[in-house]
Amino acid sequence: MDLQGLQDIAQAERERQKPTRIHCCTSTGCRAAEAMDVYGNLKQAVKDHNLDDQMEVIGVGCMGFCGRGPLVQIDPTDDLYEDVTPDQAASIIEAQTGGTALATKGDSNHPFFARQTKIVRENSGKVNPERIEEYIAVGGYQSLYKALYEMTPAEVVDQISKSGLRGRGGGGYPTGLKWATVAKMPGDQKYIICNGDEGDPGAFMDRSVLESDPHLVLEGMAIAGYAVGANHGYIYVRAEYPLAIQRLQKGIQQAKKYGLLGSQIFDSPFDFKIDIRIGAGAFVCGEETALIQSIEGGRGNPIPRPPYPAQKGLYGCPTLINNVETLANIATIIHRGADWYASIGTENSKGTKIFALTGKIRNNGLIEVPMGISLREIVEDMGGGVPEGEIKAVQTGGPSGGCIPKSMLDTPVDYDSLKAVGSMMGSGGMVVMDETTSMVEIAHFYMEFCRGETCGKCVPCRTGTVQLYAMLSKILRREATAADLATMEALCEMVRDTSLCGLGQTAPNPVLSTLKYFRKEYEDLLVQPAYLNGKVAKEEVAATP
Amino acid sequence: MSPTATESKVKPDAAPQEGAAQKKKAADVDRRFKRLDITMKRHQYRADALIEVLHIAQEAFGYLEEDVLEYIAHGLQMPLSKVYGVATFYHLFSLKPSGAHTCVVCMGTACYVKGAGKVMEALQEKLGIEAGETTPDEQVSLMAARCLGACGIAPAVVFDGEVGGKLSAEQAVAKVAAWLQK
Numbered sequence: 001m002d003l004q005g006l007q008d009i010a011q012a013e014r015e016r017q018k019p020t021r022i023h024c025c026t027s028t029g030c031r032a033a034e035a036m037d038v039y040g041n042l043k044q045a046v047k048d049h050n051l052d053d054q055m056e057v058i059g060v061g062c063m064g065f066c067g068r069g070p071l072v073q074i075d076p077t078d079d080l081y082e083d084v085t086p087d088q089a090a091s092i093i094e095a096q097t098g099g100t101a102l103a104t105k106g107d108s109n110h111p112f113f114a115r116q117t118k119i120v121r122e123n124s125g126k127v128n129p130e131r132i133e134e135y136i137a138v139g140g141y142q143s144l145y146k147a148l149y150e151m152t153p154a155e156v157v158d159q160i161s162k163s164g165l166r167g168r169g170g171g172g173y174p175t176g177l178k179w180a181t182v183a184k185m186p187g188d189q190k191y192i193i194c195n196g197d198e199g200d201p202g203a204f205m206d207r208s209v210l211e212s213d214p215h216l217v218l219e220g221m222a223i224a225g226y227a228v229g230a231n232h233g234y235i236y237v238r239a240e241y242p243l244a245i246q247r248l249q250k251g252i253q254q255a256k257k258y259g260l261l262g263s264q265i266f267d268s269p270f271d272f273k274i275d276i277r278i279g280a281g282a283f284v285c286g287e288e289t290a291l292i293q294s295i296e297g298g299r300g301n302p303i304p305r306p307p308y309p310a311q312k313g314l315y316g317c318p319t320l321i322n323n324v325e326t327l328a329n330i331a332t333i334i335h336r337g338a339d340w341y342a343s344i345g346t347e348n349s350k351g352t353k354i355f356a357l358t359g360k361i362r363n364n365g366l367i368e369v370p371m372g373i374s375l376r377e378i379v380e381d382m383g384g385g386v387p388e389g390e391i392k393a394v395q396t397g398g399p400s401g402g403c404i405p406k407s408m409l410d411t412p413v414d415y416d417s418l419k420a421v422g423s424m425m426g427s428g429g430m431v432v433m434d435e436t437t438s439m440v441e442i443a444h445f446y447m448e449f450c451r452g453e454t455c456g457k458c459v460p461c462r463t464g465t466v467q468l469y470a471m472l473s474k475i476l477r478r479e480a481t482a483a484d485l486a487t488m489e490a491l492c493e494m495v496r497d498t499s500l501c502g503l504g505q506t507a508p509n510p511v512l513s514t515l516k517y518f519r520k521e522y523e524d525l526l527v528q529p530a531y532l533n534g535k536v537a538k539e540e541v542a543a544t545p
Numbered sequence: 546m547s548p549t550a551t552e553s554k555v556k557p558d559a560a561p562q563e564g565a566a567q568k569k570k571a572a573d574v575d576r577r578f579k580r581l582d583i584t585m586k587r588h589q590y591r592a593d594a595l596i597e598v599l600h601i602a603q604e605a606f607g608y609l610e611e612d613v614l615e616y617i618a619h620g621l622q623m624p625l626s627k628v629y630g631v632a633t634f635y636h637l638f639s640l641k642p643s644g645a646h647t648c649v650v651c652m653g654t655a656c657y658v659k660g661a662g663k664v665m666e667a668l669q670e671k672l673g674i675e676a677g678e679t680t681p682d683e684q685v686s687l688m689a690a691r692c693l694g695a696c697g698i699a700p701a702v703v704f705d706g707e708v709g710g711k712l713s714a715e716q717a718v719a720k721v722a723a724w725l726q727k
Contacts, residue, residue: 028693028694028695028708029695029696029697029698029710031708032695032698032701032707032708032709032710033698033710066695066696066697066698067697067698069697069698198694199691199692200692201652201653201654201655201657201691201692202653202654202655202692202696203692203694203696204692204694204695204696204697207694238694239600239637240690240692240693240694241694277596277597278596278597278600279635280596280599280600280635280636280637280638281635281636281637281691282634282635282636283691294596295593296592296593297591297592297593297594297595297596297597297631298595298627298631299630299631299634300634300635356655356696358654358655358658358696358697358699359654359655359658359659359699360658360659364655364696364697364699365697395654398654429654429655429696431654431655431658432658433658437658442654442658445654445657446654449691453691455634
């Protein structure tokens with residue numbers, strides 16, 4: 001395979017494609033709403049009306065508007081249908097030849113779509129993720145060719161550094177710096193790991209990327225392999241994402257068949273193979289050292305750093321670990337250049353970020369927005385606000401993040417600003433809460449999560465989360481006093497400062513941030529100490545700060 | 546003369562049937578262990594294949610019995626304690642048999658905010674068990690998931706592998722009640 005070969009495949013695919021393409025979402029979310037029946041009925045209707053030569057129905061990945069699935073979109077007219085039921089499917093096909101569609105028509109110019117800047121999700125919902133030819137037809141694998149033949153590994157690393165890309169898994173570590181560290185390490189054997197252990201509840205960006213455009217991630221991994229000198233990559237995916245695993249397996253097979261993975265890629269001396277590793281349900285495995293332990297077949301216990309995985313990682317070799325979304329940015333950066341990428345976003349946070357907008361919000365689904373956009377724009381304009389009542393807070397960063405109150409909705413969404421208000425970017429979950437949500441209950445909910453997910457290796461996290469959970473339960477039972485609250489705060493700080501890995505260090509965040517902004521809700525639940533007047537006090541008192 | 550032969554002589558009618566059933570059961574067990582063998586061989590009996598092998602074992606046997614764990618420990622040449630340690634670390638591996646039906650309630654943040662807690666409470670009340678338990682008649686196992694990643698259709702519940710979205714507590718209970726009637 002050479003560049004000409006790649007272009008021939010692209011050309012053949014473009015000629016094969018019918019003038020009208022009916023995109024039907026076949027991702028996990030829509031599947032739960034009978035999308036596969038809609039897909040089948042659409043296909044049948046095309047056949048019944050003898051429209052085979054004019055149009056084709058393709059099962060695509062996520063279009064983003066998951067709350068209104070199943071979605072059907074017509075290319076090129078850009079008509080969008082929402083909440084399509086299997087019996088409405090035929091009418092959508094009939095509408096193409098002058099009939100009326102019974103399905104609800106959506107607005108593809110709605111701010112939910114219009115305000116997005118799509119880099120990672122550019123092909124999501126447009127290409128069939130199960131056919132590599134469609135990915136090649138939209139320019140796929142050309143960046144890999146460019147990297148291999150027009151750039152040295154050092155130049156690739158340099159481009160990534162210049163682009164300002166930072167880790168999308170939550171930490172925000174500069175990607176270029178990480179690549180440079182691994183590239184500089186001596187040794188013949190290095191590894192690339194793609195972290196697809198998306199454990200944050202309320203986040204499903206990585207699942208969507210893997211389900212909708214698996215080749216984008218595979219290409220990014222291969223480019224990373226070339227840049228740092230690794231010839232073997234692993235994708236670690238949660239077992240809860242069977243469809244993503246299936247599509248990755250298919251993608252790897254197809255890429256191998258065309259010689260885009262395997263040995264001597266594009267007839268160059270570069271070899272790169274990718275294996276899939278399936279998780280087994282442990283949140284802590286999203287932490288890089290724990291993930292490495294898990295790939296090696298052991299318990300997912302984190303180990304102290306340094307040495308960092310970049311120095312001594314998988315099987316003791318230098319290892320580059322990047323998140324799915326980070327790797328999905330690579331091909332486009334190589335294709336369009338670092339300067340173009342760096343022109344999007346803010347000074348310290350470049351590019352775009354995908355968020356899973358969920359909870360009490362009218363339009364829920366996935367959005368990809370430029371860094372620096374305000375929370376208000378996301379929640380009110382794109383999300384359409386809460387369905388009933390008033391918005392109370394937005395939770396970002398999952399169990400490691402915090403709740404941002406309504407008054408701070410103008411906070412720009414970037415790594416540093418979110419950190420400054422006591423939350424964090426995290427992997428991209430954004431859960432909107434309205435006034436009926438009790439913040440103490442939310443903190444309790446997250447602590448229950450951390451208590452169950454702590455690996456048990458270090459004491460502050462293992463016992464700290466259990467104690468914090470017990471204290472929060474006590475507050476919710478209306479049995480805690482002001483002294484209990486003070487003890488809880490002190491314990492939060494201790495767990496944060498003394499835990500071994502990110503899980504423990506960030507576990508108190510939901511408590512601390514809700515205490516910071518919604519202290520009154522905690523205080524309202526406190527009671528007078530029983531010994532003050534010899535009996536259990538009924539009335540609630542405010543705690544001394 | 547072996548005891549089996551005597552038996553078959555005494556009960557000429559029943560014995561062949563019984564033998565066939567036993568043989569079939571033994572063959573099933575064999576086939577499942579064979580699957581483990583193939584998986585371990587494919588990974589060249591390397592220790593790092595442990596999780597992959599446990600996945601296959603869980604799929605084949607439904608849960609991880611002690612003899613299965615022992616078999617894997619022997620195959621991969623590692624102490625049983627390590628196999629046990631890994632099997633108990635990960636939530637997806639179960640050391641107890643599960644019910645005929647499984648009901649997994651997503652308790653992710655998005656589902657929680659949209660009332661998954663109430664769905665769970667209603668199911669617990671209906672089945673009379675806590676999350677993570679199986680009904681005494683081994684009909685239904687009730688479980689809580691951390692997040693299914695189907696937040697767009699919150700609250701989500703998986704009934705025997707089929708994801709149902711935007712469910713109310715009543716709808717979820719009705720679904721489980723239908724199982725119990727059968």
